[in-house]
Amino acid sequence: MKESSSGFTLIELLIVCAVIGILAAVFVPSLAGARQKTLDTAALAYTRQCVNSLEASRDYQGFIKDIKSCEDPLLGDAALKGVPSVKQTVVVVNQTEYTIQTTSATGKVVRYEKGLFTSS
Helix, strand or coil: CCCCCCCCCHHHHHHHHHHHHHHHHHHHHHHHHHHHHHHHHHHHHHHHHHHHHHHHCCCCCCCCCCCCCCCCHHHHHHCCCCCCCEEEEEEEEECCEEEEEEEECCCCEEEEECCEEEEC
């Protein structure tokens, strides 16, 4: 009598391992790019929230306090908490106008000036 054995051959297992390796090589770099894009998008969202905080801090005559960052205690309840996706935020206030420059964790700079968002 002949005994039958079930299972995979060595060649079949090697082919499956090779296919998995190729798929991993294709998808891992694209996931790294997605992470960077996520951090940059979070920095943009943080900058937009900072704009909202500054607008909320205007007094009745339209003036803004001399604020240096989005976390400044002068913003009161509108002050933001720091987030890991943002390295640095600089706010320059000139009575009624202001400029916000946010640097994301990836090094991308988001700038808000005169109602326009730009990034570099």
